[in-house]
Amino acid sequence: MLYDVLIIGGGVIGCTIARELSRYAITTALIEKEGEVGFGTSKANSGIIHGGHHGPPETLKGQLEWEGNQQWDTLCDELGFGFKRIGELTVAMAEDQLATLEKLQDYGNRKGVPGLELWDRDRIQAEEPHISEDAIAALYAPTTGVINPYEACFGLAENAVLNGVALKCDRPVTAIRQEGETWIVETPQETLQGRFILNAAGLYADTIAEMAGVGSFRIRPRKGEEYLLDKRLQGFVKRVIFPCPTAVSKGILVIPTYDGTLMVGPTAEYVDSKEDLTTTTAGGQNVFSHVTQVVPGISARDCIAEFAGLRAVTDSEDFIIGPTAKPGFINVAGIQSPGLTAAPAIATLLVDILRDEGLSLTPKDNFIPTIPKPIHFASLSTEEQIKLAEQDPSYGRIVCRCEFISEGEIRDAIRRGASTLDGIKFRTRAGMGRCQGGFCTGRCMELIREELGIPLTDITKRGGDSWVARPRHEEVSQSC
Numbered sequence: 001m002l003y004d005v006l007i008i009g010g011g012v013i014g015c016t017i018a019r020e021l022s023r024y025a026i027t028t029a030l031i032e033k034e035g036e037v038g039f040g041t042s043k044a045n046s047g048i049i050h051g052g053h054h055g056p057p058e059t060l061k062g063q064l065e066w067e068g069n070q071q072w073d074t075l076c077d078e079l080g081f082g083f084k085r086i087g088e089l090t091v092a093m094a095e096d097q098l099a100t101l102e103k104l105q106d107y108g109n110r111k112g113v114p115g116l117e118l119w120d121r122d123r124i125q126a127e128e129p130h131i132s133e134d135a136i137a138a139l140y141a142p143t144t145g146v147i148n149p150y151e152a153c154f155g156l157a158e159n160a161v162l163n164g165v166a167l168k169c170d171r172p173v174t175a176i177r178q179e180g181e182t183w184i185v186e187t188p189q190e191t192l193q194g195r196f197i198l199n200a201a202g203l204y205a206d207t208i209a210e211m212a213g214v215g216s217f218r219i220r221p222r223k224g225e226e227y228l229l230d231k232r233l234q235g236f237v238k239r240v241i242f243p244c245p246t247a248v249s250k251g252i253l254v255i256p257t258y259d260g261t262l263m264v265g266p267t268a269e270y271v272d273s274k275e276d277l278t279t280t281t282a283g284g285q286n287v288f289s290h291v292t293q294v295v296p297g298i299s300a301r302d303c304i305a306e307f308a309g310l311r312a313v314t315d316s317e318d319f320i321i322g323p324t325a326k327p328g329f330i331n332v333a334g335i336q337s338p339g340l341t342a343a344p345a346i347a348t349l350l351v352d353i354l355r356d357e358g359l360s361l362t363p364k365d366n367f368i369p370t371i372p373k374p375i376h377f378a379s380l381s382t383e384e385q386i387k388l389a390e391q392d393p394s395y396g397r398i399v400c401r402c403e404f405i406s407e408g409e410i411r412d413a414i415r416r417g418a419s420t421l422d423g424i425k426f427r428t429r430a431g432m433g434r435c436q437g438g439f440c441t442g443r444c445m446e447l448i449r450e451e452l453g454i455p456l457t458d459i460t461k462r463g464g465d466s467w468v469a470r471p472r473h474e475e476v477s478q479s480c
Helices: 012-021 060-069 072-079 095-111 121-127 149-162 202-211 281-294 339-356 382-391 407-415 421-428 441-452
Strands: 002-008 028-031 083-085 088-092 117-120 137-141 145-147 166-168 175-179 182-186 191-199 220-229 240-243 253-256 262-265 303-313 320-323 329-333 398-400
Touching: 002 012, 002 182, 012 028, 012 149, 012 329, 012 339, 028 149, 028 191, 060 095, 060 339, 072 083, 072 145, 072 149, 072 339, 088 095, 088 121, 095 117, 095 137, 117 121, 121 137, 145 149, 149 166, 149 421, 175 202, 191 202, 202 303, 202 329, 220 281, 240 281, 262 281, 281 303, 320 339, 329 339, 398 407, 398 441, 407 421, 407 441, 421 441
Parallel strands: 002 028, 002 191, 028 166, 088 240, 191 329
Antiparallel strands: 083 145, 088 137, 117 137, 175 182, 182 191, 220 262, 220 303, 240 253, 253 262, 320 329
């Protein structure tokens, strides 16, 4: 089959583009090397929808940041993932940082970002009493939100598939070539053909560009370590807390996630490997030493989990979006922060670029903008929980005690595409609590086996070789 568009990369950028293109009467395939969408950088970022004032207006990412920010409310309403606007404070701890707050306020004013306010020490203490009394000023932005980025990826991809996009997971691209006006993309499982390629491959966008013969940039991974804190700290701060940013980082933050858990981080360290997702003692010490200067009541003893993500950074530090010297090959590369925020704006920009490059884009009459909203049992009232469990007893059986996740939610997640333990975890939160899956992993594996009809030994944590159980090849002595 000849597709009109092949999207390489199933992170939040690729998923958002796929969903946007599914509005039009074209054929599109989304190609992802991992077992499920969103399993790369998108699952390991800070989950912040930036307020719109962080990026310089003259940069591409600065322009798309505010445009994207304004589109997330509608996407949330249509697709049902976790998103809410909680606001942010960028905090100055010294007089020489006041100019940075004024610069950020100027960026926002030039873009038309509403509600930006400079707060003095008294206002900070009144609104966020756990911030250090050494804080002398802060820039408040009400437009900042928090999101479950992996939920967004799943919802965007599910809706794209509902509207005709072909989703091709477990398809690492091994070669690309052009034959006339047709692009050929090789994977171990199949060969795909398309008129246009959108290179949204994240950390590997430079590799994909080189395969296509247009390798004009380099991706250098920048690692960020994040630390999740115990739920007892829920509400300790109400807004995202930023320090004053540096040239390479927005700093180490305190983030009230959508689900209420506080998260602190990230670090910003260049690494050589695009697979280096290790956390380190030095990284943890760095995070907590900086965080406690701004919010002194936070302690490393409250950490229940840690992880790392890699940002796809180019030498220019800006997004690389646009056509290349090879007709039909379009880069969507270098999408680091605020890439999540900008994703919807990037998708609409790509529609314009494809149209300019000669692709006819006729809107569908039968586009379906919504998907069924997933049930979150823990958020229901007691009366609603009882009624639901009477209708379907699987919702009355709790699998994950830490997060109060029911069997019904896990079965629904599997039926909607989860095929791995991480797929369940990111759709339902089963395994995200204090015991980190120690109680519920076995039952989740049983439910995958039942729903998908596969042996336990075929079940993986995140696809590939991340197996959890292996077949026994030798007889075990009865004396054991």
